[in-house]
Amino acid sequence: MRRLSYLAVLLILSASLAGCTSPPDGTEIASGCTYSDALNFNESAVTDDGSCEYPEPPEETPGCTYEGATNYNEAATVDDGSCEYPEPPEETPGCTYEGATNYDEAATVDDGSCEYPPDPVLGCTNSSALNFNATADTDNGSCRYIQPHVLMVLLDGWRPDVIAAAHTPTIDMMMQDSAYSMEARVEDTTISGSGHSSFLTGVHRDKHNVHGNSFGDANYQEYPYWFNLLKYERPEMHTAAYHNWLPMANTALDFSVCGYCVDMYVTGSDNLIATQLATDLANQQMDAVTIVIDAPDAAGHGYGYHPLIPQYVAAMNQSDAWLGTIMDAIFARTNYAEEDWMVILSTDHAGSGYGHGYNIPEHREVPLIIWGAESPGPIWPAPDAVDIVPTALHHMGVEVRPEWDLDGRAVGLEPTGPPDAELGVNLVFNGDGELERGMTPGFDASVPGWVDNGTMTTWIYDVWDYLQKTDPGPADGGSNYFGGGTGDGNSTMHQEIDLTGIAEEIGWGNLTYSLTAYIGGYLSQNDCMEVLVEFFDSSGNLLLSGGIGPVYAADRNYTTGIHLHGVIGQVPADSAWIRVTLNAYLEYGNNDAYADDVSLILSTQT
Structure with missing residues (x-):
């Protein structure tokens, strides 16, 4: 009885499912090749009808497919075991640590030979420091200076x-x-x-x-x-x-x-x-x-x-x-x-x-x-x-x-002394008065290199009512000229020149001297300048004297200015030193005797 019941149910279900295989409206179901890799794939096919057609498999290309091989064939599809490999590089032993003192950049295998620098020695490495450490190789900022x-x-x-x-x-x-x-x-x-x-x-x-x-x-x-x-x-x-x-x-x-x-x-x-x-x-x-x-x-x-x-x-x-x-x-x-x-x-x-x-x-x-x-x-x-x-x-x-705008200069920095005498050069030191700044009249400047026993000084050009650069004078008179000063009398200064450096040449007896200077004064005043040269032997005996000037107002046509004057003479063979003197003679008022570019040159006769 139970078996009959099961059979009845199966029959009923079978009848229902059989009815579902066909659309209710009688439409045909599309069939074709449903395999997407097939040459005739039909994407609208619902049922596969066994019609699929497939491409022929590619032809195999045998060869070496290992890229590291020396005969690698990038076109090969099948490795045929023909690969050939390079010989392994020869090992180069050495120190491969870059921080070592014997680092070998060509080494491929470290052989344990590396040598390392010693620990740094800290200290002051500046040799001018008070605590300089000659054994230190690394400065630690400890240097102390005087x-x-x-x-x-x-x-x-x-x-x-x-x-x-x-x-x-x-x-x-x-x-x-x-x-x-x-x-x-x-x-x-x-x-x-x-x-x-x-x-x-x-x-x-x-x-x-x-x-x-x-x-x-x-x-x-x-x-x-x-x-x-x-x-x-x-x-x-x-x-x-x-x-x-x-x-x-x-x-x-x-x-x-x-x-x-x-x-x-x-x-x-x-x-x-x-x-x-x-x-x-x-x-x-x-x-x-x-x-x-x-x-x-x-x-x-x-x-x-x-x-x-x-x-x-x-x-x-x-x-x-x-x-x-x-x-x-x-x-x-x-x-x-x-x-x-x-x-x-x-x-x-x-x-x-x-x-x-x-x-x-x-x-x-x-x-x-x-x-x-x-x-x-x-x-x-x-x-x-x-x-x-x-x-x-x-x-x-x-x-x-x-x-x-300081006036002085640092002194005591190097050995100093008068220049050695030479032939053919001006032996008068500071003969142009330019070594230090000049003053305006009313102030008396010291004149380096000269022994000043009075008010002789250096004045600056272009002070009103005194010597102008447009007045007769040297083409390039610099900034200063020598003036008699603002005292109430004559003034003088001199310098002594040691001839030791040319003693041999003087002994030949054929040297001449040339003394030149621009000298003059102010308008009609007879304040006048002279320049003297005196030659002495080693015992201080006067051998010869000469000079230029004094130049009076009439000699300069009663105009303000300084004019070039000179004298040439024979140098005594026993000369050991020379004295050059500037004398400024006052007529009245300020001492307006002027001079510039005083020069004394010794040379051989030609």
């Missing part, structure tokens, strides 16, 4: 000849390692105010505008105390000033003109400031220092300026003792071995009788001693007080800026 320091000492009223008469062990010690001159020149006024100002600013009085002991019109704004210039370039420098003359110091160091240029300012008596400086040197940072000692000037005014005056000599002895205390303090500084000290000694003027203030050698020629200079020995030509500031700045590593 540090420059400057002390400028002004001994007011100091005559050069008192050194020999006084007991000065400190100065004597310093002289052995100093550049020096006993003929340095100070301002023509030889007054403390102008002298101190030039000493401390590096310019002449026509710039700092202090012409006496009044400071009301001082031009310290434009030409300040030298600390200002130092701090401008090296603001870390520590500066200290020790003064005993308040009018000058207070004006020059006033905040309105010096700002923060001074870190320590001490005033008082000579003994107080000298003692205080020595104390401060022991425990203070000291890079640039000035001190003014008044004792020689006070003794000179009170008892007389002369090496035979006991009180003046005693003042010099005491000044040297104070200086010794200060130098001992420098030597005792903790880091003295790492400090390069320069100590500059000079003054504002010398003196005679009971005073000073005249434009004469006894008042104007002074000592200048530079202990610690790069080149010890005499300074030639004679320096000027305005050279002190540039010298100090140079030592401190500061290059003078053109806009500072």
